[in-house]
Amino acid sequence: MFVTLITQAIRFGVVFLYGSTGETIVEKSGHLNLGIPGIMCMGAIGGCMGANIATKAGSGAFGVILATIFFAMLMAGMMGAVYGFFTITLRCNQNVTGLIITTFGAGTLGFWGSMMGREGTTFFESSKVFTAPMFGEVGSDWFSTIFLSHGVLVYVGIVIAIIVAIVLKHTRTGLSLTAVGENPGAADAAGIKVIKYKYTACILGAAISGIGGAFYLLDCTRGSLEYVIEAMGWLAVALVIFSLWRPNIGILGSFIFGLLYILPNYVEGVGFAEKEILKIVPYAVTALVLIVISFFNKKETQPPAGLGVNYFREER
């Protein structure tokens, strides 16, 4: 029972991990993308379509996975590019743009889902590739169950988070990106191509988040038509704050969020209302983290200083 709980926590947590890793990249460039929930929805559509196309074409497991990741990243990356065009080139308000994208993405997913339902298309077949344990059948001891029994995308998500964490902390690329988010004027004066970095971050971040949406539909729900990705997207945005803009902390944070997210389903002997209240806990925890880090008042734990402010070099 306990082992199942932890295993499921990791599995659901990875949805948040994808979202928060992507959002961290975007926020590091100084753009607060509240469109992440919608982008994850679009990624889910892309991923599912990619998976079904590859499955129908009769390709093997590897091909299906590649097609899924590619199409999820493509759809989500396109939304990221739209967000980037509005906020970087046109310098629109970031919050408004993000919320529009969330509304658009969630609406599109709902529409697409009901179309699929009417057509009778399911993703159960293609999802088998993702739910199958990556390391084959493993023993039933607690270690194997918790760490080795997951589908391939769980490990991909964790690896991406680790890579992003290393790039951000230990490379010049990460240093430049952080500078762009902290003080775009300084980055520009240092000869960094600010606009290029911002666009890359917006598109790449969105693309990574998009895999999370596809992962949720194809792995967590086993291809069933359960379209509640938007709520998970908001938790992913909250996880960015929880992880203090560090994807490596985000890995741990995502497991905690995953645990809190599925906990209500495993608690026995409580009524419906209590379960619903339990679902609020992740948000409460994020609020708590905000309070705690405000006590320390350390500059390193603050959001990027340029977050939410659009950059224009010739600003007077």
Added chain:
Amino acid sequence: MEFTNVIEMVGITKAFGSNYANKNVNLDVRKGEILSILGENGSGKTTLMNMLAGIYFPDEGKIFVNGQEAIIRSPLDAFNYGIGMIHQHFKLVDLFTACDNIILGEKHSFDFKGAVEKIKAENDGTDKGKFLTVLKYMALPFVAGFDKAKFNLLGRKRAKKLQAEVDKYGFQLDLSRKIYDLSVSEKQTVEIIKVLYRGAEILILDEPTAVLTPQEIEKLFDVLRKMKEDGKSIIIITHKLNEVMAISDRVAILRKGEHIATVNTAETTERELTEMMVGSKVELNINRSEPGRPIPRLMVEGLTLKNMEGYYALKDVTFTARAGEIFGIAGIAGSGQRELLETIAGLYRPEHGDIYYVDPDDDDNEIDLKKKTPAQIRELGVRLSFVPEDRLGMGLVGNMDLTDNVMLRSYGKGHSLFLDRKSPKKVAQDIVDELAVATPSIKTPVRRLSGGNIQKVLVGREIASAPTVFMAAYPVRGLDIGASYTIYNLLNAQKEQGVSVIFVGEDLDVLLALCDRIMVLCDGQVSGIVDARTASKEEIGYMMTSLGGVDKSQNQEKGDENND
């Protein structure tokens, strides 16, 4: 003597909307000289230099670097031409260490040509050699990729490695410290190292002395002279005429965006420069009248204040400001000036100490200001006009027009349901007329005005309310001479009307010429109160850096030795 021009700017024009910031400017910079650029606020000095640094792109005109036409579209282009600018507001990332700021944006390209040459040279013509050559060519992209990846990785010991290089220049700075821990002059050092490290041959410094103490300015000038000896060309933007005379070889004067003249410093005088700069003869003397009836107006005793981080921002500050005198406060930026004024204005609660206000409307009774709210203190006539570094940060709302900004002080007074716009409108018009604020109309958002005009509005609004104690912090910050003197005259006029003026300033010459008494703050403590008519600049300078200024010369020298 023959001079080589490293930079020539020909017919440069730049407009923002309908305003010309630069109009047909011609300027040349010689190799190995220090060129001062002098001009009033809004005369287009910074704009002109920003075009060299790649922040702005000129509308018309050409720039030649070393005789070649240069198109500078971004700061990166400027770097490639060897131009580095140290901006007035430092372009540093607070969160990074000094080292990371210096290496930020550094470019690295793989030397393909060199690699190809090397492969060719190693080819000995035999079959084996030819085969190896082909292999080497094929491996070249991977070698290049590996090289790039290796460069991209940040070593853990990068600060130490760089430290060794920086120490060679003779700068004293620990590169592993974070920028937010550094003092203003240390930040400036980081900026200078940064440009030098990136291989700049032409350095532009935008008002580098504005925030430094006299001693720090001397150190900076030494650095600049040393760089000049190395053959680097330096352009320095400043308002301060004495610095122009002290450091520069030539002076270029700009007025209203146009280039007036470039003269050799040795062949000119401060007065001549001022006339060229302002366009007419100006009175440089401040008329300091004897204080009228100097009765105590504001008494501060043993004021102690802890700031948000829990450090003492003020420690046991005691002074009395009298009516009809200008009481100056000197000190290095951040020595507690702001906290002191804001505590008097009622924005902070002090830990200990008393603030008494002698109310002239109430038979000179003493009123304890600690028990009053900020609004009540303002009602009593204790007015604060604080000009922060970014000018718009306190007191004015950038997006509102002049009338609305005046109304911020008076909207609470009305008794009807609707706002009374008529009287604030009149006050706003008066401020514009009396202080010669350059604005299209009083309906223009304050944000659109130039810095000096914003400050006139800020100061004018508080004066319009007929205060009894007028606290002006940095009212001339970044203003040109003409506008500064308008403000000084305003303060003098207030003084003659019996107002107790508290003036926080940066320029010691002005403090000495304007004030009656000067209190020097050092690290939140009173370093001393001197008579402005007898005190010297050096004396105050030492009091700013060490408490009481005791054993000043010896301490100072010792400190210098230790640094070396």
